[in-house]
Amino acid sequence: MSEFLKIEKLQVKFGKDTVIDDLNLTIPENAITVFLGPSGSGKTTVLRSISGLNQNATGKILLDGQDISQLPVNKRNIGVIFQSYALFPNMTVFDNVAYGLRAKKVAKKEIIQRVKEMLSLVDLDKKANSYPDDLSGGQKQRVAIARSMIMKPKLLLLDEPLSALDAKIRVELRNQIRKYQQKLGITMIFVTHDQSEAMAIADNVVVISDGKIQQQGSPDEIYKKPSNEFMATFIGEHNLFSKEQLEQLGMKDLATDKKYLIRPEAIQLSDDASDNLKCQGEIVEVVNLGNRVQYVFSVNDIELKIEALNQNKPFEKGMKTTVYINKQDIYQVEP
Numbered sequence: 001m002s003e004f005l006k007i008e009k010l011q012v013k014f015g016k017d018t019v020i021d022d023l024n025l026t027i028p029e030n031a032i033t034v035f036l037g038p039s040g041s042g043k044t045t046v047l048r049s050i051s052g053l054n055q056n057a058t059g060k061i062l063l064d065g066q067d068i069s070q071l072p073v074n075k076r077n078i079g080v081i082f083q084s085y086a087l088f089p090n091m092t093v094f095d096n097v098a099y100g101l102r103a104k105k106v107a108k109k110e111i112i113q114r115v116k117e118m119l120s121l122v123d124l125d126k127k128a129n130s131y132p133d134d135l136s137g138g139q140k141q142r143v144a145i146a147r148s149m150i151m152k153p154k155l156l157l158l159d160e161p162l163s164a165l166d167a168k169i170r171v172e173l174r175n176q177i178r179k180y181q182q183k184l185g186i187t188m189i190f191v192t193h194d195q196s197e198a199m200a201i202a203d204n205v206v207v208i209s210d211g212k213i214q215q216q217g218s219p220d221e222i223y224k225k226p227s228n229e230f231m232a233t234f235i236g237e238h239n240l241f242s243k244e245q246l247e248q249l250g251m252k253d254l255a256t257d258k259k260y261l262i263r264p265e266a267i268q269l270s271d272d273a274s275d276n277l278k279c280q281g282e283i284v285e286v287v288n289l290g291n292r293v294q295y296v297f298s299v300n301d302i303e304l305k306i307e308a309l310n311q312n313k314p315f316e317k318g319m320k321t322t323v324y325i326n327k328q329d330i331y332q333v334e335p
């Protein structure tokens with residue numbers, strides 16, 4: 001992995017509390033890295049330390065080879081976007097986006113051209129003369145993003161940028177952000193506690209819990225190959241079984257005493273599979289999620305969570321049937 005942003009031995013203390021201790025991390029260029037973790041895990045603290053907003057941080061931060069640890073916020077060449085937009089209410093959309101270029105005394109003609117291009121990219125050309133109060137939440141956030149991107153920062157930090165928006169707009173805007181990133185080749189760090197948002201937008205996910213990095217990898221890697229039990233249970237729905245439980249289900253010759261992860265969608269409620277782990281039992285719970293259905297399937301005393309596409313002939317509660325698990329889908333997990 002290229003080392004576009006490199007954090008070495010980051011430590012952050014608030015009073016006597018050490019919130020981040022000896023955190024080391026590298027982040028690739030021209031990609032979206034997502035910091036994902038439970039509330040209070042330290043995501044924002046790490047982000048603020050990178051931006052220079054955190055006075056309590058010690059350690060070294062290298063951006064594109066340059067040590068920026070001692071530089072003030074405005075000299076780091078980093079853009080920051082918050083959940084709350086932070087637009088200037090008394091300025092038009094055009095003036096909000098032009099603000100940074102004007103402060104840098106860029107030529108008027110160039111400003112007009114660059115703002116127009118940027119407003120076109122975020123699909124707000126028709127709102128250039130509107131004021132923030134006349135815009136929807138999603139539009140305001142697009143102005144905030146345009147205002148940051150126009151400065152061509154080396155790194156763009158987005159702290160829960162979609163949290164204030166309703167579900168449909170969140171999904172639309174996260175797809176837009178992905179599009180902007182690809183079009184402009186900006187390196188982004190995006191903080192969220194929403195797993196599906198993280199999985200959908202990230203090239204690279206850094207899972208942080210209790211001030212520590214639990215795992216870094218592509219969305220697929222962290223889902224399919226969690227590095228430990230925390231990861232196996234934090235990301236996505238899961239079945240986590242002991243060796244004894246798996247043996248009770250009919251699995252033989254397990255090498256070690258470790259735990260084993262089986263994702264709900266890897267269990268098939270059908271009877272046309274072969275050479276798989278086969279368990280007979282009963283459907284004890286059905287939750288319809290629209291396009292998918294979650295089942296709880298009971299094999300003697302063991303409950304398996306299953307997730308399947310909602311097809312024409314759904315299985316019903318109380319049905320006795322057989323499930324199959326491909327042995328390749330049973331993943332051994334470190335403690």
Ligand SMILES: Nc1ncnc2c1ncn2[C@@H]1O[C@H](COP(=O)(O)OP(=O)(O)OP(=O)(O)O)[C@@H](O)[C@H]1O
Nearest residue numbers: 014019037038039040041042043044045046192193
């Ligand atoms: N200014 C501060 N003073 C004291 N403690 C702080 C301060 N900022 C953060 N903390 C503490 O640091 C820890 C990490 O907080 P942080 O905001 O980084 O977490 P987070 O993962 O971003 O959480 P959330 O998703 O809820 O925003 C928490 O225990 C928090 O209480």
